[in-house]
Amino acid sequence: MAHLSLRNVGKTYAGGTQAAVSGIDIEIADGEFIVLVGPSGCGKSTLLRMVAGLETTTEGEIHIGERLVNKLDPAERDIAMVFQNYALYPHMTVRDNMAYGLKNRGESKTTIAERVAEASRMLELGPYLDRKPRALSGGQRQRVAMGRAIVRQPAAFLFDEPLSNLDAKLRVSMRMEIRKLQKRLGTTSLYVTHDQLEAMTLADRLVVLNEGRVEQIGAPLEIYRKPASTFVASFIGAPAMSLLDARISDGAISLEGHALARVGNASGPVTLGLRAEDLRIAPQGIPLAVEHVEELGAQRIVHGTIGAQNIAVIEVGEAAIQDNVHVAVDPDKLHLFDTSTGRRLEVQSQPHQEMAL
Amino acid sequence: MQRIKPFDHLILILGALFLITPVVMALMSSTQNAIDIHNNGLYFTPGSNAVPTYGKVLTHRGGFTGDVTGMRMLMNSMIMGIGFAVGKIVLSMMAAYALVYFRFRFATLLFWMIFTTLLLPLEVRIMPSYQVMSTLGLLNSYTGLIVPLLASATGTFFFRQFFRSVPDEMLEAARIDGAGPFKFFIDILVPLSRTMMAAIFIIMFIYGWNQYLWPLLMTTDESFYTLMRGIKSILQVWIGSQIPDYNEAFALAVLAMLPPVTVVVIFQRMFIKGLTESDK
Numbered sequence: 001m002a003h004l005s006l007r008n009v010g011k012t013y014a015g016g017t018q019a020a021v022s023g024i025d026i027e028i029a030d031g032e033f034i035v036l037v038g039p040s041g042c043g044k045s046t047l048l049r050m051v052a053g054l055e056t057t058t059e060g061e062i063h064i065g066e067r068l069v070n071k072l073d074p075a076e077r078d079i080a081m082v083f084q085n086y087a088l089y090p091h092m093t094v095r096d097n098m099a100y101g102l103k104n105r106g107e108s109k110t111t112i113a114e115r116v117a118e119a120s121r122m123l124e125l126g127p128y129l130d131r132k133p134r135a136l137s138g139g140q141r142q143r144v145a146m147g148r149a150i151v152r153q154p155a156a157f158l159f160d161e162p163l164s165n166l167d168a169k170l171r172v173s174m175r176m177e178i179r180k181l182q183k184r185l186g187t188t189s190l191y192v193t194h195d196q197l198e199a200m201t202l203a204d205r206l207v208v209l210n211e212g213r214v215e216q217i218g219a220p221l222e223i224y225r226k227p228a229s230t231f232v233a234s235f236i237g238a239p240a241m242s243l244l245d246a247r248i249s250d251g252a253i254s255l256e257g258h259a260l261a262r263v264g265n266a267s268g269p270v271t272l273g274l275r276a277e278d279l280r281i282a283p284q285g286i287p288l289a290v291e292h293v294e295e296l297g298a299q300r301i302v303h304g305t306i307g308a309q310n311i312a313v314i315e316v317g318e319a320a321i322q323d324n325v326h327v328a329v330d331p332d333k334l335h336l337f338d339t340s341t342g343r344r345l346e347v348q349s350q351p352h353q354e355m356a357l
Numbered sequence: 358m359q360r361i362k363p364f365d366h367l368i369l370i371l372g373a374l375f376l377i378t379p380v381v382m383a384l385m386s387s388t389q390n391a392i393d394i395h396n397n398g399l400y401f402t403p404g405s406n407a408v409p410t411y412g413k414v415l416t417h418r419g420g421f422t423g424d425v426t427g428m429r430m431l432m433n434s435m436i437m438g439i440g441f442a443v444g445k446i447v448l449s450m451m452a453a454y455a456l457v458y459f460r461f462r463f464a465t466l467l468f469w470m471i472f473t474t475l476l477l478p479l480e481v482r483i484m485p486s487y488q489v490m491s492t493l494g495l496l497n498s499y500t501g502l503i504v505p506l507l508a509s510a511t512g513t514f515f516f517r518q519f520f521r522s523v524p525d526e527m528l529e530a531a532r533i534d535g536a537g538p539f540k541f542f543i544d545i546l547v548p549l550s551r552t553m554m555a556a557i558f559i560i561m562f563i564y565g566w567n568q569y570l571w572p573l574l575m576t577t578d579e580s581f582y583t584l585m586r587g588i589k590s591i592l593q594v595w596i597g598s599q600i601p602d603y604n605e606a607f608a609l610a611v612l613a614m615l616p617p618v619t620v621v622v623i624f625q626r627m628f629i630k631g632l633t634e635s636d637k
């Protein structure tokens with residue numbers, strides 16, 4: 001177990017003109033569960049594979065514990081990795097799959113047997129130890145892949161979308177299992193996913209990546225509550241936060257001519273972020289033309305337009321929804337972003353003049 | 358279930374007969390004596406000469422020097438077949454491993470160079486090969502018989518395609534598990550290639566078994582006679598009024614058929630098992 005630090009890490013693929021990943025600075029504490037999240041192609045896998053030693057690091061330094069590992073082979077880095085397609089050795093039994101790495105490290109037979117027994121007890125793999133991977137279900141294979149990582153007792157676990165080949169239900173239960181296991185073992189973990197729900201539920205801290213750069217690092221709730229940019233805002237949370245063109249004039253935010261709240265920010269155009277779950281259908285407020293309602297059972301998502309801008313509202317009531325409704329939002333639930341840079345603007349509130357909607 | 362169609366079966370039966378008839382004919386004729394065959398043509402009925410003919414073929418010392426028996430020829434053919442198959446598999450696996458997993462310049466160019474030799478049959482380079490072997494003093498030796506033909510474009514091609522289909526993650530998992538290039542090859546790739554090896558073994562064994570021209574050129578010593586040459590030499594005795602020992606030639610031909618059939622039967626089972634066992 002060890003802390004992990006990435007210092008100004010970057011990677012340009014041979015022949016690539018643009019860096020796939022650049023300027024990554026992350027300090028990961030011992031035992032922390034870090035989730036790298038971002039859209040496809042943002043460099044999550046690249047970054048993880050650089051930590052694993054499967055890709056060369058062209059810039060910056062990666063430390064595992066006190067060691068600089070840039071030049072070390074994957075086997076020497078004291079890490080274990082779980083792959084999306086499990087990458088189990090098809091011709092070896094479950095037991096041999098787990099033992100292979102230990103054998104190569106020259107561990108004694110008794111140590112290997114003990115570790116495999118322990119891991120299979122933890123993962124409930126006992127009955128399958130003598131089977132070949134092809135005789136296992138996807139979930140069981142996933143467990144074997146986890147087992148292979150656990151037996152090595154590494155300084156860090158690296159996961160590259162380990163659950164994306166499983167069906168939705170199994171994904172949820174495996175997700176909890178991974179989290180429990182990681183807590184119990186206390187092993188520093190780096191986990192890649194593009195599923196924001198998985199990211200939110202697993203992470204001690206989230207790292208949101210966009211085009212090879214860190215967009216925001218923080219605890220899941222912190223990122224949810226205070227997204228640092230429009231990118232993060234639209235990526236974290238489902239349905240995505242509605243981003244609307246608005247203006248600040250005369251100390252108030254106005255959206256399509258409707259004043260929303262008084263703020264102390266400078267006048268000019270802003271991007272207004274509204275989460276569907278913060279909006280509610282109310283007797284008065286901003287008029288919304290309903291276009292489409294998604295029924296989810298526990299709630300429904302109302303899609304509509306304000307002026308010409310799309311917006312989503314989560315509604316929990318039972319009543320039928322008219323074609324034209326009004327929506328309201330608490331002033332402290334507003335998110336403001338700079339229109340040109342997309343960065344977050346702190347709302348400078350004027351508590352005494354707050355407008356009720 | 359599909360309905361059984363009589364016409365389909367008719368075609369199937371005709372096809373089977375077409376392929377099996379010559380074999381039956383050879384087997385039956387080998388149990389007759391040479392004079393009957395010479396007079397009456399080929400037989401479809403068993404004769405009474407089976408035991409003496411096969412006994413003679415296996416143990417009779419023939420040839421000019423009179424010390425090459427059927428057993429000896431069988432053994433030589435066996436050495437050729439197995440030597441070819443094993444040698445070609447080992448060599449082409451190693452070549453394919455290098456081509457697929459090691460990043461060296463010109464790998465693709467090299468591969469295509471190897472691949473184009475597929476188009477050149479042995480006969481094209483038979484004289485230079487002979488020259489080389491003769492200069493090295495390897496005429497009349499098993500080494501000389503086998504080694505020059507070991508390079509196999511077919512094998513290299515098949516193994517290359519197979520290795521490329523092994524997911525990259527397998528290599529990466531093995532690297533994390535501390536398996537170096539050698540261990541990865543032995544522990545992972547070789548067991549995964551079993552099916553491929555069985556298939557290539559069948560092809561190459563038969564290729565080696567059926568070699569005629571090359572042994573004819575490479576060996577003058579009769580103790581290196583293979584079955585193929587034995588059959589030929591039996592039929593080559595048109596001296597005076599002597600009748601060739603047709604029955605013996607047929608017996609040798611039947612014997613020559615057995616090992617390839619055995620190889621196909623054994624390896625086919627492995628081959629099919631490998632196919633059905635392989636991971637999705």
Ligand SMILES: Nc1ncnc2c1ncn2[C@@H]1O[C@H](COP(=O)(O)OP(=O)(O)OP(=O)(O)O)[C@@H](O)[C@H]1O
Nearest residue numbers: 013016020038039040041042043044045046047194
């Ligand atoms: N071997 C490679 N050679 C060149 N470019 C590459 C290579 N691998 C990845 N890239 C590029 O690097 C960028 C990041 O890729 P990466 O695989 O890290 O994305 P990702 O975030 O893991 O995406 P996904 O969620 O789809 O897995 C992409 O633009 C990709 O095209």
Ligand SMILES: [Mg+2]
Nearest residue numbers: 044045046160
């Ligand atoms: Mg990826």
